[in-house]
Amino acid sequence: MKDIEIAPSILAADFGYLMNDIKSVENDCEYLHIDVMDGHYVNNISFGIPVIQSIRKYTGMKFYTHLMITEPEKYIKAFADAGSDNITFHVECAKDPVKLIDEIKSLGLTAGVAIHPDTPIEKVFPYIGKADIILVMTVYPGFGGQGYLKSSGERIAKLKKAIDDAGCDTVISVDGGVSNSTIKEIYDAGARLFVAGSSVFNSEDRSKAVQDLIKCATLS
Numbered sequence: 458m459k460d461i462e463i464a465p466s467i468l469a470a471d472f473g474y475l476m477n478d479i480k481s482v483e484n485d486c487e488y489l490h491i492d493v494m495d496g497h498y499v500n501n502i503s504f505g506i507p508v509i510q511s512i513r514k515y516t517g518m519k520f521y522t523h524l525m526i527t528e529p530e531k532y533i534k535a536f537a538d539a540g541s542d543n544i545t546f547h548v549e550c551a552k553d554p555v556k557l558i559d560e561i562k563s564l565g566l567t568a569g570v571a572i573h574p575d576t577p578i579e580k581v582f583p584y585i586g587k588a589d590i591i592l593v594m595t596v597y598p599g600f601g602g603q604g605y606l607k608s609s610g611e612r613i614a615k616l617k618k619a620i621d622d623a624g625c626d627t628v629i630s631v632d633g634g635v636s637n638s639t640i641k642e643i644y645d646a647g648a649r650l651f652v653a654g655s656s657v658f659n660s661e662d663r664s665k666a667v668q669d670l671i672k673c674a675t676l677s
Contacts, residue, residue, distance in 0.1 A: 460675075465654065479516055488650070489519065525547060525571075529546040544561045545571050546569070555587060578612040581616065584627075590630050591616060595643070632652035635656060
């Protein structure tokens with residue numbers, strides 16, 4: 458992985474022109490973030506396996522599939538078969554996170570563990586070195602376009618220290634409120650994989666939006 462990656466979230470895309478929107482970020486981004494919501498863990502329903510299967514045929518981007526669903530154990534193989542490259546589940550929803558990480562990896566995918574803003578960050582420490590990605594939610598999961606939670610920087614920095622102390626290469630990802638004005642603080646705290654929805658897809662020039670985020674993050 459590069460020192461910084463932007464993963465546009467199709468939750469903010471125009472579903473009437475979904476592949477056009479995906480193609481508009483394809484040349485600038487390796488990852489495409491796919492938020493799957495079931496109306497149980499979060500108070501919203503987004504999309505699922507058929508959408509992933511459909512868009513998989515038309516792009517080579519890496520599908521970073523974020524399961525905001527209860528009982529993720531039931532659906533891992535189905536999301537893998539649909540074309541996911543990474544499956545990230547919420548620590549709050551998994552009965553046995555280590556077993557789930559192992560199952561995801563056994564299917565040839567990378568595994569991620571996500572954490573809700575109200576869950577103590579220490580809850581994901583046992584999965585450092587086991588998960589490839591730890592996704593810190595920096596808004597309340599369920600809806601796009603929310604503002605960045607100011608308490609997130611401290612949580613990210615604490616997680617980064619735990620990863621460094623363990624000597625691991627687990628990647629910190631963030632999801633929520635990523636913009637030109639917030640990304641540097643998040644980057645400096647230790648995140649390297651940034652989910653960005655509105656700040657990319659609400660821009661007329663998506664390529665410039667992605668490059669602007671990277672520039673803002675890495676300004677000295």
